Amino acid sequence: MTLSRTFATTGRVLGQIRHDHRTVALLLVVPSLLIGLVAWIFVDTDVFTDIGPAMIALFPFIVMFLVTSISTLRERRSGTLERLLSMPMGKGDFILGYALAFGLLAVFQTAIAVSFAVWVCGLEIEGSIWLLFAVAVADALLGTALGLLASAFARSEFQVVQFMPLIVFPQILLGGIFIPRDQLPAALEAISEWLPLSFAIDALQAVAADSESAAWITAKILVIAAWIVGSIVLGSITLRRRTA
Amino acid sequence: MMNNSDATAHAASGAAVIVEDLTVVRGGATALDRLSLAVPRGHVIGLLGPSGSGKTTLMRAIVGVQLVKSGTIEVLGLPAGSRALRTRMGYVTQQASVYDDLSVRQNLAYFRRIIGAPASDIDRVVERTDLGSVAGRLVGSLSGGQRSRVSLAAALLGDPEVLVLDEPTVGLDPVLRVELWGLFRSLADDGATLLISSHVMDEAKRCDRLLLLRDGRLLADDTVRGLLRVTGTDDVEQAFLRLIERGEPDLRPTTETETETER
Numbered sequence: 001m002t003l004s005r006t007f008a009t010t011g012r013v014l015g016q017i018r019h020d021h022r023t024v025a026l027l028l029v030v031p032s033l034l035i036g037l038v039a040w041i042f043v044d045t046d047v048f049t050d051i052g053p054a055m056i057a058l059f060p061f062i063v064m065f066l067v068t069s070i071s072t073l074r075e076r077r078s079g080t081l082e083r084l085l086s087m088p089m090g091k092g093d094f095i096l097g098y099a100l101a102f103g104l105l106a107v108f109q110t111a112i113a114v115s116f117a118v119w120v121c122g123l124e125i126e127g128s129i130w131l132l133f134a135v136a137v138a139d140a141l142l143g144t145a146l147g148l149l150a151s152a153f154a155r156s157e158f159q160v161v162q163f164m165p166l167i168v169f170p171q172i173l174l175g176g177i178f179i180p181r182d183q184l185p186a187a188l189e190a191i192s193e194w195l196p197l198s199f200a201i202d203a204l205q206a207v208a209a210d211s212e213s214a215a216w217i218t219a220k221i222l223v224i225a226a227w228i229v230g231s232i233v234l235g236s237i238t239l240r241r242r243t244a
Numbered sequence: 245m246m247n248n249s250d251a252t253a254h255a256a257s258g259a260a261v262i263v264e265d266l267t268v269v270r271g272g273a274t275a276l277d278r279l280s281l282a283v284p285r286g287h288v289i290g291l292l293g294p295s296g297s298g299k300t301t302l303m304r305a306i307v308g309v310q311l312v313k314s315g316t317i318e319v320l321g322l323p324a325g326s327r328a329l330r331t332r333m334g335y336v337t338q339q340a341s342v343y344d345d346l347s348v349r350q351n352l353a354y355f356r357r358i359i360g361a362p363a364s365d366i367d368r369v370v371e372r373t374d375l376g377s378v379a380g381r382l383v384g385s386l387s388g389g390q391r392s393r394v395s396l397a398a399a400l401l402g403d404p405e406v407l408v409l410d411e412p413t414v415g416l417d418p419v420l421r422v423e424l425w426g427l428f429r430s431l432a433d434d435g436a437t438l439l440i441s442s443h444v445m446d447e448a449k450r451c452d453r454l455l456l457l458r459d460g461r462l463l464a465d466d467t468v469r470g471l472l473r474v475t476g477t478d479d480v481e482q483a484f485l486r487l488i489e490r491g492e493p494d495l496r497p498t499t500e501t502e503t504e505t506e507r
Binding site: 008015079 | 270271304307308309310311312325327330331333335337338339340341342343344345346350354355357358359360382398
Protein backbone atom coordinates (compact mmCIF):
# COMPACT_ATOMS: atom_id res chain seq x y z
CA MET A 1 0.00 0.00 0.00
CA THR A 2 1.21 3.49 -0.75
CA LEU A 3 -0.41 6.77 0.15
CA SER A 4 0.16 8.22 -3.31
CA ARG A 5 -1.96 5.50 -4.92
CA THR A 6 -4.61 5.86 -2.23
CA PHE A 7 -4.84 9.62 -2.73
CA ALA A 8 -4.71 9.26 -6.51
CA THR A 9 -7.76 7.01 -6.22
CA THR A 10 -9.55 9.40 -3.88
CA GLY A 11 -8.90 12.26 -6.29
CA ARG A 12 -10.06 10.22 -9.23
CA VAL A 13 -13.33 9.15 -7.55
CA LEU A 14 -14.09 12.74 -6.53
CA GLY A 15 -13.21 13.90 -10.05
CA GLN A 16 -15.72 11.46 -11.50
CA ILE A 17 -18.46 12.58 -9.15
CA ARG A 18 -17.69 16.24 -9.81
CA HIS A 19 -18.54 15.69 -13.47
CA ASP A 20 -21.95 14.34 -12.48
CA HIS A 21 -23.81 17.29 -10.98
CA ARG A 22 -27.05 15.45 -10.49
CA THR A 23 -25.39 12.78 -8.37
CA VAL A 24 -23.75 15.41 -6.22
CA ALA A 25 -27.09 17.14 -5.73
CA LEU A 26 -28.93 13.90 -4.93
CA LEU A 27 -26.22 12.76 -2.57
CA LEU A 28 -26.28 15.97 -0.60
CA VAL A 29 -30.01 16.57 -0.53
CA VAL A 30 -31.82 13.22 -0.44
CA PRO A 31 -31.26 12.35 3.25
CA SER A 32 -32.48 15.81 4.24
CA LEU A 33 -35.59 15.46 2.09
CA LEU A 34 -36.38 12.11 3.71
CA ILE A 35 -35.88 13.51 7.19
CA GLY A 36 -38.18 16.37 6.20
CA LEU A 37 -40.77 13.88 4.99
CA VAL A 38 -40.70 11.99 8.29
CA ALA A 39 -41.03 15.25 10.21
CA TRP A 40 -44.01 16.20 8.08
CA ILE A 41 -45.74 12.82 8.54
CA PHE A 42 -45.61 13.25 12.31
CA VAL A 43 -46.16 17.00 12.34
CA ASP A 44 -49.25 16.81 14.58
CA THR A 45 -47.67 14.40 17.05
CA ASP A 46 -44.48 14.41 19.07
CA VAL A 47 -43.19 11.21 17.48
CA PHE A 48 -40.52 13.06 15.49
CA THR A 49 -38.81 14.07 18.72
CA ASP A 50 -38.35 10.37 19.47
CA ILE A 51 -37.42 9.02 16.07
CA GLY A 52 -35.82 12.12 14.52
CA PRO A 53 -32.34 11.29 15.84
CA ALA A 54 -32.68 7.76 14.48
CA MET A 55 -33.58 9.19 11.08
CA ILE A 56 -30.31 11.12 11.06
CA ALA A 57 -28.62 7.77 11.58
CA LEU A 58 -30.70 5.92 9.04
CA PHE A 59 -30.84 7.88 5.81
CA PRO A 60 -27.20 8.92 5.35
CA PHE A 61 -26.24 5.36 6.35
CA ILE A 62 -28.43 3.79 3.66
CA VAL A 63 -27.57 6.34 0.97
CA MET A 64 -23.84 6.01 1.55
CA PHE A 65 -24.05 2.21 1.60
CA LEU A 66 -25.85 2.20 -1.74
CA VAL A 67 -23.75 4.83 -3.46
CA THR A 68 -20.51 3.22 -2.39
CA SER A 69 -21.41 -0.33 -3.30
CA ILE A 70 -22.87 0.73 -6.65
CA SER A 71 -19.82 2.73 -7.65
CA THR A 72 -17.46 -0.11 -6.89
CA LEU A 73 -19.88 -2.31 -8.78
CA ARG A 74 -19.56 0.04 -11.77
CA GLU A 75 -15.83 -0.24 -11.49
CA ARG A 76 -16.19 -4.00 -11.72
CA ARG A 77 -18.52 -3.92 -14.71
CA SER A 78 -16.50 -1.42 -16.72
CA GLY A 79 -13.41 -3.57 -16.41
CA THR A 80 -11.47 -0.79 -14.74
CA LEU A 81 -11.19 -2.76 -11.49
CA GLU A 82 -9.64 -5.64 -13.39
CA ARG A 83 -7.25 -3.24 -15.07
CA LEU A 84 -6.28 -1.65 -11.75
CA LEU A 85 -5.71 -5.02 -10.12
CA SER A 86 -3.46 -6.04 -13.00
CA MET A 87 -1.46 -2.88 -12.23
CA PRO A 88 0.57 -2.31 -9.09
CA MET A 89 -2.59 -1.17 -7.29
CA GLY A 90 -2.79 -2.37 -3.70
CA LYS A 91 -6.17 -3.73 -2.70
CA GLY A 92 -5.93 -1.56 0.38
CA ASP A 93 -5.15 1.50 -1.77
CA PHE A 94 -8.28 0.90 -3.75
CA ILE A 95 -10.62 0.41 -0.79
CA LEU A 96 -9.12 3.18 1.30
CA GLY A 97 -9.08 5.56 -1.67
CA TYR A 98 -12.80 5.02 -2.09
CA ALA A 99 -13.43 5.27 1.63
CA LEU A 100 -11.71 8.66 1.80
CA ALA A 101 -13.57 10.02 -1.22
CA PHE A 102 -16.98 8.94 -0.03
CA GLY A 103 -16.06 9.78 3.54
CA LEU A 104 -15.53 13.37 2.48
CA LEU A 105 -18.91 13.41 0.74
CA ALA A 106 -20.47 11.84 3.84
CA VAL A 107 -19.20 14.74 5.96
CA PHE A 108 -20.92 17.30 3.72
CA GLN A 109 -24.06 15.22 3.41
CA THR A 110 -24.31 14.76 7.17
CA ALA A 111 -23.69 18.44 7.87
CA ILE A 112 -26.63 19.29 5.63
CA ALA A 113 -28.86 16.55 7.09
CA VAL A 114 -28.15 17.53 10.71
CA SER A 115 -28.64 21.23 9.99
CA PHE A 116 -31.85 20.52 8.15
CA ALA A 117 -33.22 18.29 10.92
CA VAL A 118 -32.38 20.80 13.65
CA TRP A 119 -33.06 24.16 12.08
CA VAL A 120 -35.73 23.40 9.48
CA CYS A 121 -37.58 20.43 10.97
CA GLY A 122 -37.18 21.70 14.53
CA LEU A 123 -35.64 18.58 15.98
CA GLU A 124 -34.88 19.37 19.59
CA ILE A 125 -31.35 18.61 20.64
CA GLU A 126 -30.69 18.92 24.35
CA GLY A 127 -27.05 17.89 24.12
CA SER A 128 -24.14 19.18 22.07
CA ILE A 129 -24.88 19.70 18.38
CA TRP A 130 -21.20 18.99 17.65
CA LEU A 131 -21.44 15.62 19.29
CA LEU A 132 -24.58 14.94 17.28
CA PHE A 133 -22.68 15.82 14.13
CA ALA A 134 -19.75 13.62 15.11
CA VAL A 135 -21.99 10.59 15.65
CA ALA A 136 -23.83 11.24 12.40
CA VAL A 137 -20.61 11.48 10.40
CA ALA A 138 -19.30 8.27 11.96
CA ASP A 139 -22.56 6.63 11.00
CA ALA A 140 -22.42 7.78 7.38
CA LEU A 141 -18.81 6.59 7.20
CA LEU A 142 -20.03 3.26 8.53
CA GLY A 143 -22.44 3.05 5.60
CA THR A 144 -19.54 3.74 3.22
CA ALA A 145 -17.29 1.15 4.85
CA LEU A 146 -19.96 -1.55 4.90
CA GLY A 147 -20.80 -0.78 1.26
CA LEU A 148 -17.15 -1.29 0.35
CA LEU A 149 -17.02 -4.49 2.34
CA ALA A 150 -20.15 -5.82 0.67
CA SER A 151 -18.91 -5.09 -2.82
CA ALA A 152 -15.47 -6.54 -2.09
CA PHE A 153 -17.05 -9.76 -0.87
CA ALA A 154 -19.32 -10.07 -3.86
CA ARG A 155 -18.24 -12.00 -6.90
CA SER A 156 -21.01 -10.67 -9.12
CA GLU A 157 -23.30 -7.70 -9.56
CA PHE A 158 -26.30 -9.63 -8.32
CA GLN A 159 -24.54 -10.49 -5.11
CA VAL A 160 -23.65 -6.86 -4.50
CA VAL A 161 -27.27 -5.80 -4.71
CA GLN A 162 -28.37 -8.64 -2.41
CA PHE A 163 -26.04 -7.41 0.27
CA MET A 164 -28.17 -4.31 0.77
CA PRO A 165 -31.15 -6.18 2.31
CA LEU A 166 -28.80 -8.64 3.96
CA ILE A 167 -26.54 -6.16 5.71
CA VAL A 168 -28.64 -3.03 6.08
CA PHE A 169 -32.22 -4.12 6.74
CA PRO A 170 -31.62 -6.26 9.85
CA GLN A 171 -29.74 -3.39 11.42
CA ILE A 172 -32.68 -1.07 10.82
CA LEU A 173 -35.22 -3.59 12.10
CA LEU A 174 -33.25 -4.33 15.25
CA GLY A 175 -31.94 -0.80 15.81
CA GLY A 176 -34.68 0.29 18.18
CA ILE A 177 -36.71 2.42 15.77
CA PHE A 178 -39.79 0.21 15.60
CA ILE A 179 -39.65 -0.87 19.20
CA PRO A 180 -37.12 0.00 21.90
CA ARG A 181 -34.35 -2.56 21.87
CA ASP A 182 -34.90 -3.63 25.49
CA GLN A 183 -38.40 -4.79 24.54
CA LEU A 184 -37.10 -7.17 21.86
CA PRO A 185 -37.07 -10.93 22.51
CA ALA A 186 -33.93 -11.73 24.48
CA ALA A 187 -32.10 -13.39 21.59
CA LEU A 188 -32.78 -10.50 19.21
CA GLU A 189 -31.82 -7.98 21.85
CA ALA A 190 -28.50 -9.77 22.28
CA ILE A 191 -27.91 -9.61 18.53
CA SER A 192 -28.88 -5.96 18.35
CA GLU A 193 -26.25 -5.20 21.00
CA TRP A 194 -23.61 -6.12 18.44
CA LEU A 195 -24.92 -4.34 15.38
CA PRO A 196 -23.08 -1.11 14.59
CA LEU A 197 -26.17 0.85 13.60
CA SER A 198 -27.59 0.24 17.10
CA PHE A 199 -24.65 2.09 18.57
CA ALA A 200 -25.23 5.02 16.23
CA ILE A 201 -28.94 5.23 17.00
CA ASP A 202 -28.35 4.91 20.77
CA ALA A 203 -25.75 7.64 20.66
CA LEU A 204 -27.87 10.03 18.59
CA GLN A 205 -30.87 9.53 20.87
CA ALA A 206 -28.68 10.09 23.91
CA VAL A 207 -27.33 13.35 22.47
CA ALA A 208 -30.81 14.52 21.55
CA ALA A 209 -32.12 13.86 25.07
CA ASP A 210 -28.83 14.76 26.75
CA SER A 211 -29.28 11.60 28.79
CA GLU A 212 -25.70 10.36 28.85
CA SER A 213 -22.25 11.80 29.40
CA ALA A 214 -19.96 12.86 26.57
CA ALA A 215 -17.62 10.00 27.52
CA TRP A 216 -20.43 7.46 27.09
CA ILE A 217 -21.22 8.86 23.65
CA THR A 218 -17.56 8.96 22.67
CA ALA A 219 -17.33 5.29 23.58
CA LYS A 220 -20.18 4.57 21.16
CA ILE A 221 -18.40 6.54 18.44
CA LEU A 222 -15.26 4.49 19.06
CA VAL A 223 -17.19 1.26 18.58
CA ILE A 224 -18.54 2.58 15.28
CA ALA A 225 -15.00 3.61 14.31
CA ALA A 226 -13.79 0.10 15.06
CA TRP A 227 -16.47 -1.28 12.74
CA ILE A 228 -15.40 1.18 10.03
CA VAL A 229 -11.73 0.19 10.31
CA GLY A 230 -12.60 -3.49 10.51
CA SER A 231 -14.80 -3.31 7.40
CA ILE A 232 -12.14 -1.51 5.40
CA VAL A 233 -9.44 -3.96 6.43
CA LEU A 234 -11.67 -6.96 5.76
CA GLY A 235 -12.80 -5.43 2.46
CA SER A 236 -9.17 -5.03 1.37
CA ILE A 237 -8.34 -8.60 2.29
CA THR A 238 -11.33 -10.12 0.56
CA LEU A 239 -11.10 -8.17 -2.70
CA ARG A 240 -10.13 -10.71 -5.32
CA ARG A 241 -7.39 -10.07 -7.80
CA ARG A 242 -8.25 -13.26 -9.62
CA THR A 243 -11.85 -13.97 -10.55
CA ALA A 244 -13.60 -16.86 -12.22
CA MET B 245 6.09 -35.48 -22.09
CA MET B 246 7.56 -33.22 -24.70
CA ASN B 247 6.02 -30.19 -23.05
CA ASN B 248 8.74 -30.04 -20.49
CA SER B 249 11.65 -30.14 -22.87
CA ASP B 250 9.87 -27.54 -24.99
CA ALA B 251 9.45 -25.29 -22.03
CA THR B 252 13.13 -25.46 -21.19
CA ALA B 253 13.97 -24.67 -24.77
CA HIS B 254 11.67 -21.63 -24.60
CA ALA B 255 13.16 -20.49 -21.36
CA ALA B 256 16.60 -20.69 -22.88
CA SER B 257 15.55 -18.86 -26.02
CA GLY B 258 13.85 -16.24 -23.83
CA ALA B 259 10.15 -16.79 -24.37
CA ALA B 260 8.15 -13.93 -22.86
CA VAL B 261 5.24 -16.16 -21.87
CA ILE B 262 5.26 -19.89 -21.22
CA VAL B 263 1.97 -21.66 -20.59
CA GLU B 264 2.04 -25.27 -19.51
CA ASP B 265 -0.86 -27.63 -19.13
CA LEU B 266 -3.24 -24.80 -18.36
CA THR B 267 -6.79 -25.75 -17.53
CA VAL B 268 -9.39 -23.13 -16.71
CA VAL B 269 -12.99 -23.87 -15.85
CA ARG B 270 -15.53 -21.06 -16.18
CA GLY B 271 -19.13 -21.48 -15.18
CA GLY B 272 -18.81 -25.26 -15.07
CA ALA B 273 -17.47 -25.48 -18.63
CA THR B 274 -13.85 -26.10 -19.51
CA ALA B 275 -12.67 -22.87 -21.12
CA LEU B 276 -9.07 -23.94 -21.59
CA ASP B 277 -8.13 -27.58 -21.75
CA ARG B 278 -4.55 -28.53 -20.85
CA LEU B 279 -3.14 -25.79 -23.00
CA SER B 280 0.60 -25.46 -23.52
CA LEU B 281 2.21 -22.76 -25.58
CA ALA B 282 4.98 -20.20 -25.64
CA VAL B 283 5.10 -16.62 -26.80
CA PRO B 284 8.54 -15.58 -28.06
CA ARG B 285 9.97 -12.28 -26.93
CA GLY B 286 9.95 -9.20 -29.11
CA HIS B 287 7.35 -10.42 -31.57
CA VAL B 288 3.76 -9.69 -32.49
CA ILE B 289 1.76 -12.82 -31.77
CA GLY B 290 -1.78 -13.12 -33.04
CA LEU B 291 -4.23 -15.06 -30.92
CA LEU B 292 -7.02 -16.05 -33.22
CA GLY B 293 -10.15 -18.05 -32.86
CA PRO B 294 -13.90 -17.76 -32.96
CA SER B 295 -15.71 -16.07 -30.13
CA GLY B 296 -15.95 -18.48 -27.21
CA SER B 297 -12.73 -20.28 -28.11
CA GLY B 298 -11.02 -19.14 -24.91
CA LYS B 299 -8.96 -16.19 -26.16
CA THR B 300 -10.01 -13.80 -23.44
CA THR B 301 -9.69 -16.46 -20.74
CA LEU B 302 -6.13 -17.22 -21.87
CA MET B 303 -5.25 -13.53 -21.86
CA ARG B 304 -6.73 -13.02 -18.41
CA ALA B 305 -4.78 -16.00 -17.16
CA ILE B 306 -1.54 -14.60 -18.57
CA VAL B 307 -2.23 -11.22 -17.00
CA GLY B 308 -2.96 -12.98 -13.72
CA VAL B 309 -6.57 -11.99 -13.09
CA GLN B 310 -8.10 -15.35 -13.97
CA LEU B 311 -8.71 -18.13 -11.47
CA VAL B 312 -6.87 -21.13 -12.84
CA LYS B 313 -7.73 -24.76 -12.14
CA SER B 314 -4.36 -26.29 -12.94
CA GLY B 315 -1.21 -25.70 -14.89
CA THR B 316 1.46 -23.02 -14.77
CA ILE B 317 2.06 -19.74 -16.56
CA GLU B 318 5.36 -17.91 -16.56
CA VAL B 319 5.73 -14.37 -17.81
CA LEU B 320 9.25 -12.96 -18.18
CA GLY B 321 10.43 -15.82 -16.00
CA LEU B 322 8.01 -15.05 -13.17
CA PRO B 323 4.72 -16.73 -12.26
CA ALA B 324 1.81 -14.92 -13.92
CA GLY B 325 0.22 -12.39 -11.59
CA SER B 326 3.44 -11.75 -9.66
CA ARG B 327 3.66 -8.35 -8.07
CA ALA B 328 6.88 -7.61 -9.98
CA LEU B 329 5.09 -8.15 -13.29
CA ARG B 330 2.41 -5.57 -12.68
CA THR B 331 4.54 -2.68 -13.94
CA ARG B 332 6.05 -4.72 -16.76
CA MET B 333 2.81 -5.76 -18.45
CA GLY B 334 0.10 -3.77 -20.17
CA TYR B 335 -3.39 -5.19 -20.55
CA VAL B 336 -6.22 -3.96 -22.70
CA THR B 337 -9.55 -5.64 -22.09
CA GLN B 338 -12.09 -6.12 -24.83
CA GLN B 339 -14.37 -3.37 -23.61
CA ALA B 340 -12.57 -0.09 -23.11
CA SER B 341 -11.77 -0.21 -19.42
CA VAL B 342 -11.49 3.50 -18.76
CA TYR B 343 -13.59 6.00 -16.85
CA ASP B 344 -16.33 7.55 -18.98
CA ASP B 345 -16.83 10.41 -16.58
CA LEU B 346 -13.24 11.62 -16.73
CA SER B 347 -11.39 13.27 -19.60
CA VAL B 348 -8.82 11.36 -21.64
CA ARG B 349 -6.01 13.16 -19.91
CA GLN B 350 -7.52 12.64 -16.42
CA ASN B 351 -7.82 8.93 -17.12
CA LEU B 352 -4.22 8.67 -18.20
CA ALA B 353 -3.03 10.84 -15.32
CA TYR B 354 -4.70 8.51 -12.86
CA PHE B 355 -3.36 5.28 -14.36
CA ARG B 356 0.07 6.87 -14.65
CA ARG B 357 0.11 7.55 -10.91
CA ILE B 358 -0.95 3.98 -10.17
CA ILE B 359 1.85 2.57 -12.34
CA GLY B 360 4.35 5.12 -11.11
CA ALA B 361 5.37 6.15 -14.63
CA PRO B 362 6.89 9.58 -15.30
CA ALA B 363 4.45 12.43 -15.99
CA SER B 364 5.89 12.90 -19.48
CA ASP B 365 4.48 9.49 -20.37
CA ILE B 366 1.02 10.96 -20.74
CA ASP B 367 1.97 13.12 -23.71
CA ARG B 368 3.93 10.28 -25.23
CA VAL B 369 1.02 7.79 -25.22
CA VAL B 370 -1.48 10.45 -26.31
CA GLU B 371 0.71 11.10 -29.31
CA ARG B 372 1.30 7.44 -30.11
CA THR B 373 -2.41 6.69 -30.08
CA ASP B 374 -3.25 9.88 -31.95
CA LEU B 375 -5.59 11.21 -29.27
CA GLY B 376 -4.17 14.74 -29.11
CA SER B 377 -7.27 16.37 -30.57
CA VAL B 378 -9.62 14.85 -27.97
CA ALA B 379 -7.32 14.73 -24.94
CA GLY B 380 -9.41 17.23 -23.00
CA ARG B 381 -12.77 15.62 -23.69
CA LEU B 382 -14.76 13.31 -21.44
CA VAL B 383 -14.21 9.72 -22.52
CA GLY B 384 -17.97 9.08 -22.40
CA SER B 385 -18.44 11.59 -25.23
CA LEU B 386 -15.96 9.88 -27.56
CA SER B 387 -16.65 7.36 -30.30
CA GLY B 388 -16.14 3.64 -29.66
CA GLY B 389 -12.89 3.63 -31.59
CA GLN B 390 -11.54 6.61 -29.68
CA ARG B 391 -12.51 5.04 -26.37
CA SER B 392 -10.66 1.85 -27.18
CA ARG B 393 -7.62 3.92 -28.10
CA VAL B 394 -7.77 5.60 -24.69
CA SER B 395 -7.77 2.12 -23.18
CA LEU B 396 -4.76 1.22 -25.32
CA ALA B 397 -2.99 4.43 -24.38
CA ALA B 398 -3.41 3.57 -20.71
CA ALA B 399 -1.78 0.19 -21.33
CA LEU B 400 1.21 1.86 -22.99
CA LEU B 401 2.00 3.92 -19.90
CA GLY B 402 5.26 2.93 -18.31
CA ASP B 403 6.56 1.24 -21.47
CA PRO B 404 5.58 -2.35 -20.60
CA GLU B 405 7.67 -5.23 -21.90
CA VAL B 406 4.66 -7.42 -22.55
CA LEU B 407 1.41 -6.12 -23.96
CA VAL B 408 -1.72 -8.25 -23.88
CA LEU B 409 -4.34 -6.72 -26.13
CA ASP B 410 -7.81 -8.22 -26.37
CA GLU B 411 -9.31 -7.30 -29.73
CA PRO B 412 -7.81 -3.80 -29.81
CA THR B 413 -8.88 -3.03 -33.37
CA VAL B 414 -12.48 -4.17 -33.23
CA GLY B 415 -14.87 -1.62 -34.72
CA LEU B 416 -12.14 0.70 -36.01
CA ASP B 417 -12.13 2.16 -39.48
CA PRO B 418 -9.58 0.58 -41.84
CA VAL B 419 -7.25 3.57 -41.89
CA LEU B 420 -7.00 3.61 -38.14
CA ARG B 421 -6.63 -0.13 -38.03
CA VAL B 422 -3.60 0.03 -40.33
CA GLU B 423 -2.16 2.81 -38.19
CA LEU B 424 -2.57 0.76 -35.03
CA TRP B 425 -0.91 -2.27 -36.56
CA GLY B 426 1.92 0.03 -37.49
CA LEU B 427 2.11 1.08 -33.86
CA PHE B 428 2.12 -2.54 -32.68
CA ARG B 429 4.93 -3.32 -35.11
CA SER B 430 7.03 -0.41 -33.92
CA LEU B 431 6.50 -1.44 -30.28
CA ALA B 432 7.75 -4.92 -31.13
CA ASP B 433 10.70 -3.40 -32.98
CA ASP B 434 11.52 -1.58 -29.75
CA GLY B 435 11.65 -4.96 -28.02
CA ALA B 436 8.13 -5.35 -26.61
CA THR B 437 6.23 -8.61 -26.87
CA LEU B 438 2.66 -8.25 -28.05
CA LEU B 439 -0.07 -10.84 -27.73
CA ILE B 440 -3.02 -9.58 -29.73
CA SER B 441 -6.33 -11.36 -30.06
CA SER B 442 -8.64 -10.93 -32.96
CA HIS B 443 -11.44 -12.80 -34.64
CA VAL B 444 -10.69 -11.06 -37.91
CA MET B 445 -8.57 -13.59 -39.73
CA ASP B 446 -7.31 -10.87 -42.08
CA GLU B 447 -5.32 -9.30 -39.33
CA ALA B 448 -3.39 -12.52 -38.86
CA LYS B 449 -1.10 -11.71 -41.74
CA ARG B 450 0.34 -8.80 -39.83
CA CYS B 451 1.56 -11.04 -37.01
CA ASP B 452 4.92 -12.80 -36.71
CA ARG B 453 3.32 -15.91 -35.35
CA LEU B 454 -0.20 -17.19 -34.84
CA LEU B 455 -1.91 -19.11 -32.14
CA LEU B 456 -5.19 -20.53 -33.37
CA LEU B 457 -7.53 -21.44 -30.58
CA ARG B 458 -10.71 -23.48 -30.80
CA ASP B 459 -12.79 -24.85 -27.94
CA GLY B 460 -10.02 -24.14 -25.47
CA ARG B 461 -7.44 -26.13 -27.41
CA LEU B 462 -4.62 -25.07 -29.65
CA LEU B 463 -5.33 -25.67 -33.31
CA ALA B 464 -2.13 -24.10 -34.55
CA ASP B 465 1.04 -22.58 -33.18
CA ASP B 466 3.08 -21.53 -36.16
CA THR B 467 4.25 -18.65 -38.31
CA VAL B 468 1.75 -17.34 -40.82
CA ARG B 469 3.80 -18.71 -43.69
CA GLY B 470 4.26 -22.06 -42.01
CA LEU B 471 0.54 -22.36 -41.33
CA LEU B 472 -0.40 -21.55 -44.92
CA ARG B 473 2.17 -23.98 -46.25
CA VAL B 474 1.11 -26.83 -43.96
CA THR B 475 -2.54 -26.39 -44.88
CA GLY B 476 -1.87 -25.66 -48.54
CA THR B 477 -3.99 -22.51 -48.57
CA ASP B 478 -3.32 -18.85 -49.07
CA ASP B 479 -5.64 -17.47 -46.48
CA VAL B 480 -5.83 -17.91 -42.76
CA GLU B 481 -9.58 -18.46 -42.67
CA GLN B 482 -9.18 -21.39 -45.06
CA ALA B 483 -6.24 -22.71 -43.09
CA PHE B 484 -8.37 -22.63 -39.97
CA LEU B 485 -11.09 -24.69 -41.67
CA ARG B 486 -8.56 -27.14 -43.10
CA LEU B 487 -7.13 -27.79 -39.68
CA ILE B 488 -10.57 -28.43 -38.25
CA GLU B 489 -11.36 -30.83 -41.09
CA ARG B 490 -8.08 -32.59 -40.65
CA GLY B 491 -8.64 -32.90 -36.91
CA GLU B 492 -4.92 -32.62 -36.37
CA PRO B 493 -3.33 -29.46 -35.03
CA ASP B 494 -0.38 -27.69 -36.62
CA LEU B 495 1.94 -27.28 -33.68
CA ARG B 496 5.41 -26.08 -34.42
CA PRO B 497 6.23 -24.03 -31.40
CA THR B 498 9.22 -21.80 -31.42
CA THR B 499 12.33 -23.47 -32.20
CA GLU B 500 10.95 -21.41 -35.00
CA THR B 501 14.08 -20.32 -36.81
CA GLU B 502 15.51 -23.81 -37.32
CA THR B 503 12.32 -25.65 -38.25
CA GLU B 504 11.05 -22.87 -40.42
CA THR B 505 13.72 -23.28 -43.05
CA GLU B 506 13.68 -27.08 -42.88
CA ARG B 507 10.04 -27.48 -43.76
